[in-house]
Every structure is written in structure tokens, then in C-alpha cells.
Amino acid sequence: MTRFYRPLHAPQLQPKLHRPSHSFREFAPSHRLASHVATYWTVDFQPVPGNQGHRVIPDGCVDIIVDLLASSSRQAAYVVGLTTQVEVLHFAKARSVWGIRLYSESARTILKSPISEFTANRVFMEELWGQEALDWVEKLLTAKSIPDRIDVVEQQLGQMLAGAEASAPTLVYQSMQYIYDYKGNLSVTDLADKVNFSERHLRRAFERELGLSPKEMLGIVRFQSVLEELYSGNYSSLTDLALQHGYYDQSHFAGAFMRYYGLPLKRLTRQE
The missing domain is CATH 1.10.10.60 (Homeodomain-like)
Incomplete structure (x- = not known):
């Protein structure tokens, strides 16, 4: 089980990064998903003078990212693979992002592809789940609150894991x-x-x-x-x-x- 491994990120280590123009929050998964999901997270970012950007550090996990300001569900959700060095993201426009951080050894069951396929370019969820992804993302974009959004995610992941065939550990x-x-x-x-x-x-x-x-x-x-x-x-x-x-x-x-x-x-x- 991987429950005791919970990677940390810059806003947790540098409290001064928290400001009205840069908000980062994390939310724990339910007990039934804790061995698959490290955390749910949100970033709200305004490109104002003095904003240091959003620092992404390697953590051994894979992220499903949902752009909450996207104009359509088709291009809103994508997967970012494993990173091996720091990256500081600077945005020219306001961003509001929802993330699902998956443990790398569990991600294949959920994403239905080896994680190696996500190292070079972002892969949109529609390519992985088809119409099911578009329906799911639409629910995330229209969710009224963070608890509602978490519920949408957990229902989807729970169904996928329940339907996956049990196999010997790789x-x-x-x-x-x-x-x-x-x-x-x-x-x-x-x-x-x-x-x-x-x-x-x-x-x-x-x-x-x-x-x-x-x-x-x-x-x-x-x-x-x-x-x-x-x-x-x-x-x-x-x-x-x-x-x-x-x-x-x-x-x-x-x-x-x-x-x-x-x-x-x-x-x-x-x-x-």
C-alpha cells in the first residue's frame, strides 16, 4: 500500500507563495481510493506583477488535469506524465485548474495505457476514454462545489477500478x-x-x-x-x-x- 507516501509541493513548503493571486489547495481522497490517488488539488492563478509563477516539482506521480475555464469539455482534461526536473509555469491569462494526482503504479489501471505514453506530450482524456471522458469532464466543469467535484471524480474512478480485472502485481x-x-x-x-x-x-x-x-x-x-x-x-x-x-x-x-x-x-x- 502507498498511503504513507504523500508528495509535497512548493506552496506547502513556501507559505509566502500563498497570496490572493496564487491559491493552491489539496484534498484527501476517500479511504477506498487512498492507495490509488495521492491527492486532489486546485490551483487558481492571476498573472499580476510580482507573481512568481507556479512551481512544479517531481513527485513520482501522474496527474489528470482539468482546465475549469475551458470553453468546451473536449480540450479541458488531459494527462501529464512523470516529470524528472523542476518547471516553473508562468501564465499570461487567469487559470483555474483541478487536478487528480495518481500514484504511478496505479495509474495504468485508471488511464488504460502505460505511463510511458504520456512523457512527451499531453494526452487528452477523450483519447483514452472516448465519449465517457467528455461526459465526465462536463460534470466536473458544471459541479457547484469542491465536494461535488470530488464526488464526481470518486464515482468515476471507483467504477473503473471495480470493473478492472484483478491481476498479479507487476x-x-x-x-x-x-x-x-x-x-x-x-x-x-x-x-x-x-x-x-x-x-x-x-x-x-x-x-x-x-x-x-x-x-x-x-x-x-x-x-x-x-x-x-x-x-x-x-x-x-x-x-x-x-x-x-x-x-x-x-x-x-x-x-x-x-x-x-x-x-x-x-x-x-x-x-x-
């Missing part, structure tokens, strides 16, 4: 459970040993299913585990935090942080 699914258990602090060799496959076979399975390597996924989950401790304050020093999570030295730690977050670590830890 190699990627089994691997992800170990990655979560060890908070990403494993080598690919150790991970391959735990699932009883060769490193080569493991890499091929990850590339085919997720579109990235097991080493990359380990790095992302390890980074998110660091963010969790930064957020909670449960660490004695940055050096100890780096060593605890398997970073060889402070330089390696700082480099990983810049790649995945795009800001120096001190920007998040200093008191302003």
Missing part, C-alpha cells in the same frame, strides 16, 4: 512498494535483488511502463522524503539530513535539490 508495482518503504534510499542493485530480477530487466520494465529508469524514480522519492522532513522540522542539521538519506556529501545534496526544486536549499530553510 514488477513495477512491487518495486515501487520497496521504493516507498525505503524512502528512495536504495541502490538499483539492492532494488533488483529485492524483487529477484536482474538490473537490466528492472530497467527495461520501468522504461516500458513509466518512461523513466528505476534510478530516476529512486532519486525522486528520496528527494520527496527529504522535503517531508524539511516540512516537519524533524532533523538536527542539513548535513545529518543529507547523510540520513544517502547523499554522499553536502555538494551532492545541494545539486539534487537544485535539479528537483530549482532553488538553493537555504531558501527553504532560512527564516525570513
Whole structure:
């Protein structure tokens, strides 16, 4: 089960990002969907002077995104695949977005396609679900409140999961459970040993299913585990935090942080 892994994002770590022109909120899924859905989220953004943009950091998850200001349901909803480095989004127009963050090892059952198919370009939900997607998106666009929107999502996902044929856990699914258990602090060799496959076979399975390597996924989950401790304050020093999570030295730690977050670590830890 993946319930204990809940990735964090910039507005949670940088409270000063919250302002009238940039609102980010998260909502927990129901208990029955908690092993498939990490969170539901919304972003409302106004392109005013001083707005720093919306920072998207890697989290090992896949998102269904619904543009709530779209003029039609046909182009409103699409899938964004796994990201491996930070991206800061700047919008020229007002945005209001609803998101469903899926765990990567569960996403295939819901999206009916390998996650590797979503790495290069956004894929509209209509291409995946056909008319069913258009009907579903229309309900999301016309929902009167966030609880209503969550109810629409959970009914749809619940029906899809109930109708899916039960199958044995895949190699990627089994691997992800170990990655979560060890908070990403494993080598690919150790991970391959735990699932009883060769490193080569493991890499091929990850590339085919997720579109990235097991080493990359380990790095992302390890980074998110660091963010969790930064957020909670449960660490004695940055050096100890780096060593605890398997970073060889402070330089390696700082480099990983810049790649995945795009800001120096001190920007998040200093008191302003």
C-alpha cells in the first residue's frame, strides 16, 4: 500500500507563495481510493506583477488535469506524465485548474495505457476514454462545489477500478512498494535483488511502463522524503539530513535539490 507516501509541493513548503493571486489547495481522497490517488488539488492563478509563477516539482506521480475555464469539455482534461526536473509555469491569462494526482503504479489501471505514453506530450482524456471522458469532464466543469467535484471524480474512478480485472502485481508495482518503504534510499542493485530480477530487466520494465529508469524514480522519492522532513522540522542539521538519506556529501545534496526544486536549499530553510 502507498498511503504513507504523500508528495509535497512548493506552496506547502513556501507559505509566502500563498497570496490572493496564487491559491493552491489539496484534498484527501476517500479511504477506498487512498492507495490509488495521492491527492486532489486546485490551483487558481492571476498573472499580476510580482507573481512568481507556479512551481512544479517531481513527485513520482501522474496527474489528470482539468482546465475549469475551458470553453468546451473536449480540450479541458488531459494527462501529464512523470516529470524528472523542476518547471516553473508562468501564465499570461487567469487559470483555474483541478487536478487528480495518481500514484504511478496505479495509474495504468485508471488511464488504460502505460505511463510511458504520456512523457512527451499531453494526452487528452477523450483519447483514452472516448465519449465517457467528455461526459465526465462536463460534470466536473458544471459541479457547484469542491465536494461535488470530488464526488464526481470518486464515482468515476471507483467504477473503473471495480470493473478492472484483478491481476498479479507487476514488477513495477512491487518495486515501487520497496521504493516507498525505503524512502528512495536504495541502490538499483539492492532494488533488483529485492524483487529477484536482474538490473537490466528492472530497467527495461520501468522504461516500458513509466518512461523513466528505476534510478530516476529512486532519486525522486528520496528527494520527496527529504522535503517531508524539511516540512516537519524533524532533523538536527542539513548535513545529518543529507547523510540520513544517502547523499554522499553536502555538494551532492545541494545539486539534487537544485535539479528537483530549482532553488538553493537555504531558501527553504532560512527564516525570513
